[in-house]
Every structure is written in structure tokens, then in C-alpha cells.
Amino acid sequence: MPQCAAFWTHCLSCLEQELPSQQYKTWIVPLRAEEPSGGDGAGLRLVAPSNFHRQWLRDRYLRRIEELGEEYFGAPLAIEVGLAPAGGVRRPSAPPSAAPVSTATQSTAAAPQPAPPMPRPAMPEAPVSAETANYDKSRLNPDFTFDTLVTGRANDLARAAALQVAQNPGVSYNPLFIYGGVGLGKTHLIHALGNYVFKHDPRKVIRYVHAEDYYADVVRAYQQKSFDVFKRYYRSLDVLIIDDIQFFNNKNRTQEEFFHAFNALTEAKKQIIITSDTYPKDVQGLEDRLISRFDWGLTVQIEPPELEMRVAILKKKAEVERIALDDDVAFLIAKNLRSNVRELEGALKKVLAFARFHGKEVTLEVAKEALKDLLNAHNRQLTVEFIQKTVADYYKIKVADMHSKKRTRVIARPRQVAMFLAKDLTPMSLPAIGEAFGGRDHTTVLHACRTIAELRLGDTQLNHDLHVLTQVLRG
Numbered sequence: 001m002p003q004c005a006a007f008w009t010h011c012l013s014c015l016e017q018e019l020p021s022q023q024y025k026t027w028i029v030p031l032r033a034e035e036p037s038g039g040d041g042a043g044l045r046l047v048a049p050s051n052f053h054r055q056w057l058r059d060r061y062l063r064r065i066e067e068l069g070e071e072y073f074g075a076p077l078a079i080e081v082g083l084a085p086a087g088g089v090r091r092p093s094a095p096p097s098a099a100p101v102s103t104a105t106q107s108t109a110a111a112p113q114p115a116p117p118m119p120r121p122a123m124p125e126a127p128v129s130a131e132t133a134n135y136d137k138s139r140l141n142p143d144f145t146f147d148t149l150v151t152g153r154a155n156d157l158a159r160a161a162a163l164q165v166a167q168n169p170g171v172s173y174n175p176l177f178i179y180g181g182v183g184l185g186k187t188h189l190i191h192a193l194g195n196y197v198f199k200h201d202p203r204k205v206i207r208y209v210h211a212e213d214y215y216a217d218v219v220r221a222y223q224q225k226s227f228d229v230f231k232r233y234y235r236s237l238d239v240l241i242i243d244d245i246q247f248f249n250n251k252n253r254t255q256e257e258f259f260h261a262f263n264a265l266t267e268a269k270k271q272i273i274i275t276s277d278t279y280p281k282d283v284q285g286l287e288d289r290l291i292s293r294f295d296w297g298l299t300v301q302i303e304p305p306e307l308e309m310r311v312a313i314l315k316k317k318a319e320v321e322r323i324a325l326d327d328d329v330a331f332l333i334a335k336n337l338r339s340n341v342r343e344l345e346g347a348l349k350k351v352l353a354f355a356r357f358h359g360k361e362v363t364l365e366v367a368k369e370a371l372k373d374l375l376n377a378h379n380r381q382l383t384v385e386f387i388q389k390t391v392a393d394y395y396k397i398k399v400a401d402m403h404s405k406k407r408t409r410v411i412a413r414p415r416q417v418a419m420f421l422a423k424d425l426t427p428m429s430l431p432a433i434g435e436a437f438g439g440r441d442h443t444t445v446l447h448a449c450r451t452i453a454e455l456r457l458g459d460t461q462l463n464h465d466l467h468v469l470t471q472v473l474r475g
């Protein structure tokens with residue numbers, strides 16, 4: 001392995017020079033090089049963080065790595081490509097389908113179907129017509145880029161997939177189907193994809209359309225008897241990005257039109273990107289023939305961001321507003337808003353507006369005051385488990401360490417802090433707290449409370465930690 005380690009270092013420096021930096025960072029840096037599973041020391045095993053990543057590596061970079069190996073060792077190098085154990089990178093809960101598009105299947109399956117009767121909706125805003133197919137009307141939000149999108153475990157696969165599609169529209173995965181809960185950044189990501197394509201090739205005709213607007217376009221085409229224009233327009237696109245496809249629910253004529261547009265575009269190797277709030281098969285009221293087409297490309301999920309990513313998102317948003325957000329304030333907000341980035345942003349805006357209005361700095365006190373209602377609602381559910389989790393997150397240790405017998409200081413001190421806070425902030429008795437911390441005796445809890453109370457008098461960092469944690473927990 002030492003030889004292989006040296007080769008891998010050499011290989012990294014070659015690839016770093018050969019590949020565009022984004023590709024190098026996305027596809028090469030996350031690989032782990034290790035000894036192959038045979039254990040005889042010959043060859044090299046590269047471990048990819050996800051199935052998708054592994055496939056991409058095999059398709060795009062493995063040949064070059066093998067060449068470099070042969071040059072380096074003077075003989076072919078056997079390279080094994082493995083997959084990191086689950087948990088390294090979170091994968092979609094349903095398996096992604098990474099099969100390339102089969103045009104043969106598309107053309108046979110694209111037989112026109114009789115159009116069901118037209119629904120009668122309230123007519124929304126005027127849709128885009130064939131004559132407006134230029135970038136100005138692509139409706140991409142220039143603020144939603146890959147640069148402004150914070151990446152973490154919750155979205156790294158989706159981001160990598162979107163970036164790949166953006167670099168090779170119509171070639172890599174078609175359609176790209178991104179799903180996830182409300183306000184988790186699906187729209188941001190697909191705008192980033194569209195913006196990237198446009199930036200690298202402004203001739204590309206890109207259109208972002210919300211499913212409801214597509215529906216409105218269909219309605220208008222129907223009312224104005226202008227289906228020819230409608231069809232020409234949607235089939236002339238290079239990249240069609242359609243957001244929140246769950247809104248097609250039982251809108252038969254819309255689905256019919258989309259089905260044909262989908263077939264025409266994919267056959268012409270034009271890129272389609274779709275988002276939805278659920279996995280394709282779970283989208284209600286969608287025709288099976290559409291659902292089965294969504295399986296042709298790649299389906300990736302965006303999950304709710306973990307605490308550190310939420311903090312990073314808040315800091316990024318504050319940076320855009322040119323405000324240096326204190327870690328403590330970001331932690332307070334991120335801790336209390338867990339499942340939706342839009343709400344997270346809303347809370348930040350509230351804090352910033354409150355501070356501006358009162359002409360104050362954005363301090364923990366000010367944030368607490370601005371978010372009083374939200375935090376009070378939260379405070380009502382204060383439990384020892386929540387305290388343990390909050391303290392563990394704050395000190396970046398595992399929650400399991402709150403119950404463990406480990407005595408190392410990096411673990412024992414946060415555990416004592418959590419016991420102290422449980423005593424201070426809940427009505428629990430010492431024995432009950434001891435029980436919640438892995439069945440410890442009440443004297444251990446008492447000792448922890450006394451130790452922390454004494455230490456905080458002389459230890460300003462600990463005092464600060466307790467202050468922040470109390471504010472976060474109490475609201």
C-alpha cells in the first residue's frame with residue numbers, strides 16, 4: 001500500500017491539473033484510496049461515497065486513472081472501485097435509477113393517447129408564448145446558483161447530480177428527478193442548474209416553469225386554440241425545468257401534453273429536470289406512463305439539513321445581506337427550526353428586521369427577543385433528551401456519549417454540563433436525571449452540578465457556553 005499511497009498522491013496532482021476544478025473537487029477529492037480487498041497489497045481500491053458517484057467514476061475517470069497507473073508502475077494497475085458503507089453519504093431512500101435513456105423505449109411508448117376532457121380552471125397569469133423563448137423569459141432566478149447553495153449530507157448527492165447534468169445537459173441523466181420536502185432547496189438547486197447551463201452556453205434555450213404555470217399554459221393554448229404554438233415552444237427548448245410536478249395531480253390534459261413534450265425532448269436529447277415533494281411513484285394522480293418515464297434518468301432526494309448545515313445556511317444568507325452573523329445566534333435559530341430552510345430563513349429575516357428596527361446589534365439577546373413566540377412554543381417541550389441532544393450538538397460529541405461511561409474530558413465535561421442544565425431547566429429530581437444519563441447514581445449528578453457551578457466562576461469559556469446553551473434551550 002505505501003506504493004499505492006504514493007501513486008494516489010501523484011494521481012491526485014495529475015488529475016487536479018487535468019480536470020476543471022469543480023469536477024476534480026466533486027468527483028476525485030471525495031474518493032478514498034485503500035488496499036484492495038484481496039489483501040495481497042497489489043493494486044488499488046478506490047472507495048466512492050455513493051453508487052451514483054461510483055458509476056460516474058467508472059464511466060468518466062477510471063480509464064484515465066488506469067493510464068496514470070500504468071505510466072507510474074510500468075505495468076497495468078488493477079483498480080477496484082468500492083462503495084463506502086451506508087451513512088458515509090446519505091442516499092435516496094428509494095434506489096436511484098441511473099439507467100441511461102433508451103430512445104428505443106421512448107419512441108415505442110410515445111403513442112398518442114386521446115385527450116380527456118379539459119378541466120375548467122381559474123385562469124392564472126399569462127403564460128409564455130413561443131415568441132418569448134429567450135433567456136430573459138427563462139424565469140431563472142440569478143441569485144440561485146451553486147455558489148449560494150450550501151452543501152451538506154442532506155443535498156450533496158442531489159447537488160452533484162445537478163452539476164453533472166448542468167455540465168452535460170441531455171447527455172448524462174434524463175430526466176433528472178429531484179424530490180424532497182417543502183422548502184428544502186429543490187427550486188434553488190434547479191435554478192442553479194439552469195443558470196450554470198446558461199452561463200456556459202448562452203445559446204441554450206432554457207425554461208424554468210412551475211407546474212402550475214405549465215398547466216396555465218395548457219389552459220391558455222386550449223382557450224386560444226393555439227396548441228401548435230404551445231407545442232412548438234416547449235419542444236424547441238434545450239432545457240426544460242419543471243418544478244413541483246405534484247401539481248399535475250389529476251390534470252389529465254396537462255399530463256397528456258407534458259407526456260408528448262417529454263418524449264419529443266428526450267428523443268432529441270434535450271434535458272428535462274423535474275422536482276416533486278415525493279418520490280415519483282408516490283406522486284398522487286399522475287398517469288403511470290409518466291411515472292415510468294421518470295425512472296429513465298436519475299432520481300435523487302434532498303433531505304432536511306442537519307444542524308451544522310442549517311448553521312452554514314444561516315451564515316451564508318447573512319453574508320448575502322452583508323451581516324456578520326454570530327455563531328451563537330445562528331446556533332439559536334438553527335436549533336429551533338429544524339425541518340424547513342424557508343422557515344429558517346424567515347426566522348433570520350425576522351431577527352435582522354427586529355435588530356434594524358430597534359437600531360441594535362444582532363446579539364443573542366436580540367435574536368431571543370425577536371423570536372420570543374417561536375422559542376416559547378419550543379420551550380414548552382423542554383425535555384432531558386432535548387437538553388442532551390442540544391449539548392451534544394454544541395460540543396460536537398455523540399448523543400450516545402451522554403449515556404456512556406467514557407471519562408475523557410471532552411466527553412465527561414459536556415455530560416456534566418447537560419446534567420447541570422437538566423437540573424437547572426427542568427423540574428426533574430437528581431435520581432431521575434441520573435437515570436436519564438445511562439442509569440447513573442444521584443450523587444454523580446449532584447457532583448456534576450456542583451463542579452459546573454464552581455468552574456463557571458473562573459472559566460469564562462464555560463460560562464459563555466452555559467449562557468448560550470441556556471438561551472437556546474429556554475428561548
Ligand SMILES: Nc1ncnc2c1ncn2[C@@H]1O[C@H](COP(=O)(O)OP(=O)(O)OP(=O)(O)O)[C@@H](O)[C@H]1O
Pocket residue numbers: 148149150151155180181182183184185186187188189244277313316341342345
Ligand atoms: N442548501 C441551501 N443553501 C442555501 N439556501 C438554501 C438551501 N436550501 C434551501 N435554501 C433556501 O431556502 C429557501 C427555500 O428553498 P426552495 O424554494 O428552493 O425550496 P423547495 O424545496 O423548492 O420548496 P417547495 O417544495 O416549497 O417548492 C430558498 O430561499 C433557498 O435559497
